[in-house]
Amino acid sequence: MMMPRWAKSRWVVAPLVIAGATLAWNGYVALNDGGVVEGQVVDANGRPVPDATVILLERHFVMHNERQRTRTDGAGQFRFAGNDNHSLQLEAESASLGRSERRVMRLWFRAQNVRLSEPLRFTGKLP
Amino acid sequence: MLLPFYWVLKTAVTNENIYAYPPRLLPESPHLFNFVDVWYFIPFPRYLFNSLIVSVLVVASNVIFNAMAAYALTKSFPGKHAMLLVFLSCMLIPFQATIIPAYLITSKLGLLNSYLGLAFPLLSTIVCIFVFKAAFEAVPQSLVDAARIDGLNEWRIILRVLMPLSKAAIATNVVLAFIWSWNAFLWPLIITREPTMQTLPLGLARFLSYMEDTTGALYAFAAMVLAPSIFVFLMAQKEFIRGLTSGATKG
Numbered sequence: 001m002m003m004p005r006w007a008k009s010r011w012v013v014a015p016l017v018i019a020g021a022t023l024a025w026n027g028y029v030a031l032n033d034g035g036v037v038e039g040q041v042v043d044a045n046g047r048p049v050p051d052a053t054v055i056l057l058e059r060h061f062v063m064h065n066e067r068q069r070t071r072t073d074g075a076g077q078f079r080f081a082g083n084d085n086h087s088l089q090l091e092a093e094s095a096s097l098g099r100s101e102r103r104v105m106r107l108w109f110r111a112q113n114v115r116l117s118e119p120l121r122f123t124g125k126l127p
Numbered sequence: 128m129l130l131p132f133y134w135v136l137k138t139a140v141t142n143e144n145i146y147a148y149p150p151r152l153l154p155e156s157p158h159l160f161n162f163v164d165v166w167y168f169i170p171f172p173r174y175l176f177n178s179l180i181v182s183v184l185v186v187a188s189n190v191i192f193n194a195m196a197a198y199a200l201t202k203s204f205p206g207k208h209a210m211l212l213v214f215l216s217c218m219l220i221p222f223q224a225t226i227i228p229a230y231l232i233t234s235k236l237g238l239l240n241s242y243l244g245l246a247f248p249l250l251s252t253i254v255c256i257f258v259f260k261a262a263f264e265a266v267p268q269s270l271v272d273a274a275r276i277d278g279l280n281e282w283r284i285i286l287r288v289l290m291p292l293s294k295a296a297i298a299t300n301v302v303l304a305f306i307w308s309w310n311a312f313l314w315p316l317i318i319t320r321e322p323t324m325q326t327l328p329l330g331l332a333r334f335l336s337y338m339e340d341t342t343g344a345l346y347a348f349a350a351m352v353l354a355p356s357i358f359v360f361l362m363a364q365k366e367f368i369r370g371l372t373s374g375a376t377k378g
Contacts, residue, residue, distance in 0.1 A: 087163075
């Protein structure tokens with residue numbers, strides 16, 4: 001079947017491609033915007049740290065303000081739910097190990113479900 | 128010519144200081160998160176929507192009203208030369224000089240803080256009237272006469288005969304009207320009362336006032352504001368150039 005000439009016009013094709021890409025992106029966002037932030041906390045030797053406090057900070061213009069706190073489980077895993085920001089920082093602290101480095105996390109959209117690719121690591125130096 | 132655009136894009140995908148010396152030609156650790164910041168830190172989608180509505184209004188009205196005015200100017204009538212002189216003279220007056228009366232008229236019409244009010248001063252532009260006039264004058268009079276003999280009235284002659292033969296002029300109108308309305312800053316600044324009615328150029332100013340360390344995000348914003356007008360220009364560039372140069376030479 002021959003396509004009508006107007007359907008091949010760049011004024012039709014280009015907006016349709018843009019609309020399709022926008023729809024696809026919004027579909028992807030809708031499937032992945034649960035606001036879950038997960039990861040693991042380890043010590044300087046790479047061993048999981050249980051019962052460490054993990055702090056979630058979110059960016060507000062030029063400042064990062066604390067938003068949530070949680071504690072790691074026996075395997076050093078932590079999980080935040082209900083994040084609705086796109087620019088975060090994560091930090092872990094423990095009475096025996098001090099503070100971890102602060103990890104900057106930039107998300108592609110608000111409330112993106114994300115899992116840390118590298119665990120939060122304590123350097124081993126006490127504050 | 129493309130270097131400034133490249134520099135805007137390069138800075139938008141990094142957080143490099145634009146005053147760094149020696150300047151780097153290639154971006155270092157490029158990323159797209161500055162665009163995400165722009166999208167979320169200000170109501171960018173709302174500004175984009177407002178700018179699109181105003182631009183569509185301006186483009187549509189320019190094509191319609193300018194074509195009608197240009198067709199009238201291709202006819203002979205008493206005072207035509209005086210009217211052309213008035214039109215040309217009006218082109219010499221900068222918009223900033225007439226902004227107060229324009230504001231008062233818009234206010235009397237009750238169009239402050241509305242999309243129509245935002246589009247109001249650009250609903251018809253003299254330059255684009257002359258673009259249409261040149262295109263219509265290039266159409267052989269015999270075609271218009273034949274259409275009239277076939278029973279077409281003046282409206283249909285414009286719509287069915289002149290407009291299809293003036294695609295370059297239409298494209299020029301579309302591109303110019305779009306760029307002017309898209310980039311308008313002063314008029315939206317004085318006519319809008321609520322942040323929700325602001326357009327993208329005003330959003331850029333607002334964004335600047337909010338953020339401090341924003342070199343990358345600022346350039347990302349500029350790139351996002353520029354992208355639609357570059358898109359429209361690229362789509363219509365062939366007709367746009369033809370429309371601007373039609374009537375430039377005789378014979």
